Amino acid sequence: MLAMNYRGPKRVRIDHKPMPEILHPEDAIVRVVRSCICGSDLHLYNGNVPDTRVGSTFGHEFVGVVEEIGPDVQKLKVGDKVIVPFNIACGKCAFCKQELYGNCHEANSQASAVGGIFGYSHTAGGYNGGQAEYVRVPYADVGPTVIPEGMDLDDAVMLTDVVPTGYQAAEMGGIQKGDTVVVFGAGPIGIMAAKCSWLFGAGRVIVIDKEEYRLEFARNYSQCEAYNFMEMDDPAVFVKKTTDWMGADVCIDAVGAEAAGNVLQTITGRKLLLQAGSATALHWAINSVKKGGIVSIVGVYGPTDNLVPIGNVVNKGITIRANQASVKRLLPRLIDHVMNGVIKPKQLITHRVPLEEVADAYRIFSDKLDNCIKPVLIPPSANM
Amino acid sequence: MEDTTKDYSHINGWGIDADPKNDPTYPMKRRTNEEHSGYSWERPPQQPINMEVLHSIERPNISAVFGTAMPPSGLSGMIRRFAFKHSENSYLHWLPLLLADRVNVVEGIIEDFKEGKAPNIFAEKGYPAEWKYEKGSLVTKMAVGAAVVGVAVLMFAGEKKRKKWFYNLMER
Numbered sequence: 001m002l003a004m005n006y007r008g009p010k011r012v013r014i015d016h017k018p019m020p021e022i023l024h025p026e027d028a029i030v031r032v033v034r035s036c037i038c039g040s041d042l043h044l045y046n047g048n049v050p051d052t053r054v055g056s057t058f059g060h061e062f063v064g065v066v067e068e069i070g071p072d073v074q075k076l077k078v079g080d081k082v083i084v085p086f087n088i089a090c091g092k093c094a095f096c097k098q099e100l101y102g103n104c105h106e107a108n109s110q111a112s113a114v115g116g117i118f119g120y121s122h123t124a125g126g127y128n129g130g131q132a133e134y135v136r137v138p139y140a141d142v143g144p145t146v147i148p149e150g151m152d153l154d155d156a157v158m159l160t161d162v163v164p165t166g167y168q169a170a171e172m173g174g175i176q177k178g179d180t181v182v183v184f185g186a187g188p189i190g191i192m193a194a195k196c197s198w199l200f201g202a203g204r205v206i207v208i209d210k211e212e213y214r215l216e217f218a219r220n221y222s223q224c225e226a227y228n229f230m231e232m233d234d235p236a237v238f239v240k241k242t243t244d245w246m247g248a249d250v251c252i253d254a255v256g257a258e259a260a261g262n263v264l265q266t267i268t269g270r271k272l273l274l275q276a277g278s279a280t281a282l283h284w285a286i287n288s289v290k291k292g293g294i295v296s297i298v299g300v301y302g303p304t305d306n307l308v309p310i311g312n313v314v315n316k317g318i319t320i321r322a323n324q325a326s327v328k329r330l331l332p333r334l335i336d337h338v339m340n341g342v343i344k345p346k347q348l349i350t351h352r353v354p355l356e357e358v359a360d361a362y363r364i365f366s367d368k369l370d371n372c373i374k375p376v377l378i379p380p381s382a383n384m
Numbered sequence: 385m386e387d388t389t390k391d392y393s394h395i396n397g398w399g400i401d402a403d404p405k406n407d408p409t410y411p412m413k414r415r416t417n418e419e420h421s422g423y424s425w426e427r428p429p430q431q432p433i434n435m436e437v438l439h440s441i442e443r444p445n446i447s448a449v450f451g452t453a454m455p456p457s458g459l460s461g462m463i464r465r466f467a468f469k470h471s472e473n474s475y476l477h478w479l480p481l482l483l484a485d486r487v488n489v490v491e492g493i494i495e496d497f498k499e500g501k502a503p504n505i506f507a508e509k510g511y512p513a514e515w516k517y518e519k520g521s522l523v524t525k526m527a528v529g530a531a532v533v534g535v536a537v538l539m540f541a542g543e544k545k546r547k548k549w550f551y552n553l554m555e556r
Contacts, residue, residue: 008492011505013503106427107450109437109445109447
C-alpha cells in the first residue's frame with residue numbers, strides 16, 4: 001500500500017509499505033478515504049517532537065471504510081464508513097471511565113503523560129497514522145463512530161480532530177454568556193475555537209495571528225474580530241486596552257510549540273529545542289487574561305523540559321484547563337451541530353491533494369503557501 | 385466593561401451550548417471511587433509482545449496495545465534504550481531521544497542507499513510546491529545553502545587552496 005514516509009526534519013515522501021495487520025482481537029483495518037495534515041503534524045515534520053523515528057507514517061485525522069475486524073470487535077462491521085478519533089482509547093481504564101479518552105492508560109507504553117495517538121511519534125505510542133491507504137485501528141469498538149447517512153466525507157474528516165479540539169478549547173474556557181474570548185492563533189483549530197466560542201454564549205470573540213490571509217479567513221468564517229500582532233506593540237497591552245483595561249475573560253492558546261513573535265522563545269524553543277517549544281502564545285494568553293479568568297490550552301507542546309513542563313500539562317489535562325480533545329465524548333453533540341448546519345467544518349478545507357503528492361502538501365501547509373488553511377489528502381484507493 | 389446586552393442572534397447557534405455550571409474557576413469533580421484503588425481496572429487483552437517495545441519507567445508494564453511502527457534499531461536504537469532507563473521527568477530521557485532522532489536521519493539515508501535508492505531530497509522537501517508558489521524564497525534559500533557549503537568547503541580546503549581561491553577572486 002502507499003503511505004507517507006518520514007525521512008527526517010522537513011523531509012517526507014510517499015512509499016510502498018506493508019499492509020497493516022490485525023495484531024489484537026479488538027483491532028480493525030480501515031481503508032482511508034480522507035486524511036488531513038494537522039498543524040500538530042508540523043511539529044513532527046519540523047523535528048521538534050522527540051522519538052519521531054525515520055520510516056514512520058503520520059496522520060491522526062482520517063476517515064475511512066472498515067475492511068477487516070478482529071474477533072472481539074462487536075460494534076463495527078466490514079463496510080462501515082467511520083470517523084476515527086485521533087486518540088486511541090481502551091474504554092476500560094480509570095481515565096477512559098472519566099471520559100478522558102485523550103488520556104487512556106492502555107494505548108501508549110512509551111510515555112505516561114500522553115495517551116496513544118495515530119501517527120504521532122513513539123512518544124505518543126508508535127502507531128502508524130492515516131496518511132496512507134490503510135491503517136490499523138486499535139480498540140475499534142471504542143473510538144470509531146459510523147458516519148451518519150448524508151454527512152459529507154469532508155465534514156466527517158474534520159470531526160476527527162479540528163472540530164472537537166476547537167470546541168473543547170471553548171468548552172474548557174468555561175465561557176459564560178457575554179464573556180470576551182481571545183484566541184491566539186488563526187490556524188484551523190483557532191478558527192474553530194473562535195466559531196465554537198459563540199455556541200457557549202460569548203459576547204465578543206477576538207482572534208490574534210500574524211498572517212493576514214488567515215485573519216481574513218477567521219473574520220469571515222468565525223464572525224469574529226481579528227488582529228495582526230505584527231501591528232501591535234504588545235499583544236497583552238492590546239487586549240487590556242480593548243477590554244477597558246480588565247483583560248479577557250477567557251484566553252485560548254491554539255498555537256503551541258511553534259509560535260512566532262518572540263526571538264528568545266524562537267531560539268531556545270524552536271531552534272535549539274531546549275524547552276518544550278516556543279511558549280510565546282501561552283505567555284500572551286496568561287498575561288492577557290483578566291484576574292480570575294481562564295486560560296484554555298489546546299496548542300501542542302513538546303515534552304522536553306522548560307520552566308514548566310507545559311506539554312505534560314496539556315497531555316495530562318491538569319487544571320489550568322488544557323487537554324487533548326476527548327473526541328469520543330464530544331462526537332454525538334458535534335455530529336448534531338454539523339447535521340443541523342450550526343458548524344460547517346468542510347469550509348476550512350482549502351487544498352485537496354492526492355496522497356502521492358504528500359511532500360508538496362506538507363510544504364504548502366508548513367510555509368503557508370497559496371493561502372492554505374487546511375489540506376486534505378486523498379489516497380488513490382479512496383474511490384469516493 | 386463591554387456591553388453584554390448586544391443581540392447575537394444573527395450568529396447561527398449562539399448560546400446553544402451555554403452552561404453556567406461549567407465555570408472552571410469553581411472546583412469540579414467527576415471521578416469514581418474506584419480510582420482510589422490505583423492501577424486496578426480490568427485490562428484489555430495484551431497484544432502479543434513479539435518485538436522490542438520500550439516503555440516508560442513511570443508505568444509498570446507495556447500497555448495492552450502498542451504501536452509497531454519502527455522498533456528501535458542501530459545506533460539510534462541504542463541511544464533510545466539508554467533514554468528509556470530514565471524517567472520522563474528527566475533531561476536524560478528527552479535529550480537523548482532528540483539526539484537519536486538526528487542519528488536516525490543519517491541511518492535512513494544509509495538504508496536508502498543500501499536498498500539501491502538515492503533519496504530525492506529536493507522532492508522530499510516539497511520544493512516543487514515552493515517553486516510553484518514562492519520562487520523568490522526558494523532561490524534565496526538555495527543561494528544561502530550554496531554559500532554555506534562554499535564557505536565550509538573553503539574552511540576544509542587547506543591554506544594554500546584558500547589563498548589561491550582568494551587571489552583568483554580578487555583578480556577578477
